[in-house]
Amino acid sequence: MNILAQTEETLKQAIAQAVLNAGLVAEADMPSIVLETPKEKAHGDFATNIAMQLARVAKKAPRQIAEDIVSHLDKSRASIQQVDIAGPGFINFFMKQDYLGDIVATVLEAGEDYGRTNTGEGQRVQVEFVSVNPTGDLHVAHARHAAFGDVLCNLFDASGHKVDREYYINDAGNQIDNLARSVEARYFQAHGVDMEIPEDGYRGDDIIDIGNTLYQEHGDKWIEADPAERLAFFKSYGLKFELNKLREDLAEFRVHFDRWFSEQSLYDDGKIEAALDVLKEREYTYEKDGAVWLKSTEFGDDKDRVLIKQDGNYTYLTPDIAYHQYKYDRGYDKIINVWGGDHHGYIPRMRAAIQALGYPVEKFDVKIIQMVNLVEKGERVKMSKRAGTAVSLRELIGAAGVDAVRYYFVMRSNESQLDFDVELARSESNENPVYYVQYAHARISTMLKQAKNKGFEVDGAFDASLLTADKELDLLTKLGAFPQVIAEAAEKAAPQRLTQYVFDLASALHSFYNAEKVLDGDNLELTSARIALMKAVKITIANALKLLGVRAPEQM
RNA sequence: GUCCCAGUAGCUCAGCUGGAUAGAGCAACAGCCUUCUAAGCUGUGGGUCGCAGGUUCGAAUCCUGCCUGGGACGCCA
Structure with a gap:
């Protein structure tokens, strides 16, 4: 408390x-x-x-x-x-x-737990985010999803929720067959045969990698092989390759998932059939034009949706319904999906499906992440994943660093479109607020080191009532607000509150630093109190940065 | 045509459950380093909060209509 x-x-x-x-x-x-x-x-x-x-x-x-x-x-x-x-x-x-007066002592005592609350009361929350098709590289927009989802989960965790981070692997649809055929083309190209990438194929560099690697490992083995067998192998090979790459890239971006959930497993475990059975039993399906439809209009959707196509295959929606049924069956109190703005039209049908299954739709929530426009020299750069012209997460990290990219993407409301200026993110300058905050942390580190070197008592008793200067009261007030900031940021799913807060706290620290001297040999009592205050600020900044997934350097 | 998001300082954006004189960064201008890191600090200028109505003690915030920009409206995923 x-x-x-x-x-x-x-x-x-x-x-x-x-x-x-x-x-x-x-x-x-x-x-x-x-x-x-x-x-x-x-x-x-x-x-x-x-x-x-x-x-x-x-x-x-x-x-x-x-x-x-x-x-x-x-x-x-x-x-x-x-x-x-x-x-x-x-x-x-x-x-x-x-x-x-007690705030400093409270912070010091709580240490890295300072800021944690139990406003979530142990509620179980499941957050599904990123869930990019395993058919290409993560690019700029995905980075925003990853940063947002991860920080949101951190906020839930810090406010007393129990969080599961989940990645839904679309390893069962058309796109995976397209992946297989694209890999096949690149494999043949590696062999020297000029096979064209299929119309719906993927043209990213990663597919070239796969083709080359495959050719190095297997040589000509698959050239003359049975085409169906070859495609099946290339499919699973490509999938593994892509998934590994996704995992590695996300890990480098400091994003980890508790569960990678396979769409294919829904087929294998009969979960899709089971979900369809429930919908049929509850009489929310019907047949028309050789297809099976969901009566989603009964729950406010614009039109009914196809579940089973004329050709007998499921639409994308159908396994996703089964997936959500399974999420509910796992007993979560909240089920949150992080989707791109271009999927907002998908929300009513998912909500309808949940209600048709007979589950409480209030537990279901979607956070929309609006587009990221890449800007270079003041102009928007057109990006296309299929054409392979998108800037990848890896390139982005290489250019600007994980800290800056994460901070930048979480700094703004997820519901606003975002212009990402590569050169700006790349510039290690004062335009980058993350340095400002990290600098505050490093500054305190240096002060504390100095304090030790100069023989000041660093861990001793202190009298917080001596902290009466304006800048000190300002710091104390801000420190005290931290737990509430976390709780509110979690409740409103608004990570930008946290960046805003930590920026303000850093600002208060810099301002204090320039106004008052901490280490004063002529006033040991006040020095002790101020050292304690500095430690409390350092802890709080570090805790906030940790929630953001940004490093808190000891020196810069 | 329907739906979603946005429109706030020159630029990029915050703005809590409606509250007091609408904030920050950058850019501009003027200052501050023999003193714990100047990646910093202090100050100045800069606003019809897209437009018009409404709700009320009070609206950037809520409601309605309109304008502008972006996105979505598939038996694609």
């Missing part, structure tokens, strides 16, 4: 009690008390708008209500120093100076 939240809770209770004592409203009609931290210092440490909220019910002017509340407030209860009424009816609270 963190200090700030406790203080706020006590304060809220005191306010609620005052409202009741003033007879403004019946207990049943009591609105929830909202506390905010004002931007202006003149508006106190906390403020509430409760008087305005009550204006209607109590049929009184907000300022009058505010006065009633204040006169019934038990100031002794919550470290309140002073209360003001301001503006249209805000009640501003100025806290006793030491209300922030």
Whole structure:
């Protein structure tokens, strides 16, 4: 439990009690008390708008209500120093100076656990993300998915959820046959035969690699082989090759999955049949034009969807329904999919399918990641995966580094399109906020080293009440907010809150650094307190960066 | 035509459950290193929050309509 939240809770209770004592409203009609931290210092440490909220019910002017509340407030209860009424009816609270005093000790004691909360109450969350077809390289847009999904999972974990990260491998559809035929063409090309890549084939460099590797390992063996046998082998070979590459690239990007789930396994284990049986039993399917349809319109979809095509094959949707049934059967409290903006139209039919299966659709949620446009010299670069002109994740990492790429992609709202300027990400300059934050961490490291070298007590007792300078109070307030930032970022699935926070914290640190001297031989008491403060800031920045999957360097 | 996302400072973007004078970075301008890392700090200028209505004590935020840009509307995946 963190200090700030406790203080706020006590304060809220005191306010609620005052409202009741003033007879403004019946207990049943009591609105929830909202506390905010004002931007202006003149508006106190906390403020509430409760008087305005009550204006209607109590049929009184907000300022009058505010006065009633204040006169019934038990100031002794919550470290309140002073209360003001301001503006249209805000009640501003100025806290006793030491209300922030325990924060440093709390942070130091919690260490790398500082910031963790249990707001998730152990709920089990499953997050499926990336899930790129194993037919080519991960490119820029996938990097955004990977960074977002991974940080989201970290946030869930840090806020008391139990998370499973899952990658759905599309290893059963047409595209895998296309992969096999593309590999075949590259294999023959490696042999010197000018076989063309099929129309729907993949033209990425990775396929050339596969063809060459295959040719080196197997020589001419497959040239004269039975075509069906050859394709079957090339399919499984290509799949393995691609999956390994995906795994390695993601690992390098510091993204790991708890489970790689094979679409093919849904066929092999009869899960698709089972799901179809349920849909049929519940009478949400019908036959028309030689195909089997799902009555998704009964659940708000624009039109019904085909489950089994005229040719007897499943559409993409069908195994995916079985997959989601299986997710539900595993007992998750939340099932989250991270999809690209171009798939948003897929959401209504998936929701419909879940309801048709008889499962609670509230558990299902989709986070949409909008497009990434690559920008070079101010102009958008057209990318095409099929044509092989997309910039791969690997190239991106090579150019800008994992830290910068991850930070950059999580910095903005996932729902906004993003222009990614390669040169900007590449530039190790002040345009890159990740360096700014890392620098703050490294700066503290250096200070602490200096402190040791100069013989200051680094791990001793300290008196936090000496931390009264503006910049210190600013740091303390920000430190105290960290657990709440994590909880809110998780709840709203908004990792950009975390980058924003850690940037602000770094900013406060730099500002403090330039305003005050930490190591002061003439004031050992204050020095001890400030060293403790620095350690707390360092821990908090490191914890935040860890959630972002960004390194916290000791020196730069 | 229907649906989704976006439109906020010159540029890139934040903006919480509706709150007080709408923020940050970059760019521009003016300062700060014999002192713990100047990859930093301090200050200045810069805004009809796309447009028009509505809801209310109060709207960048919620509702409706419209405009602009992007995306999606398949028995592809």
